[in-house]
Amino acid sequence: QIAARRGDANRLGYALVLLYLRWPGRVLEVGEAPPESMLAYVARQLGVPASAFGAYAHRAATRRTHVGQAMRAGGHSPFDRRAAHEAVAFLTAAAQTIVRPGQLAGILVEELRRRRVALPSSLVL
Secondary structure (H helix, E strand, O other), rough: OOOOOOOOOHHHHHHHHHHHHHOOEEOOOOOOOHHHHHHHHHHHHHHHHHHHHHHOOOHHHHHHHHHHHHHHHHHHHOOHHHHHHHHHHHHHHHHOOOOOOOOOHHHHHHHHOOOOOOOOOOOOO
């Protein structure tokens, strides 16, 4: 999948999109720069310069296309209205046994990862 992308920037960007979906289970945000160590590691594996990431997704459509393709390839679904309703139903049952409400966010994150639902932003959580 990565090799099918044209140019170093797109190969590196797509690889990072795949990695972010795998862990932590979310989409690489617009304008987000991955940690330097991660960027260097992935770039080294692909045999491209880490600086190539600076040219990734200058067109918003490229990033959106890559995210969609990566989600389909990994069997992920978006955190949409249906997923939100399912999350509330799941958490309602879990909340009956939790003493510290802060634990619910961690429980939700783990459940969404298990279901391969892309994590929403921290504001939504």
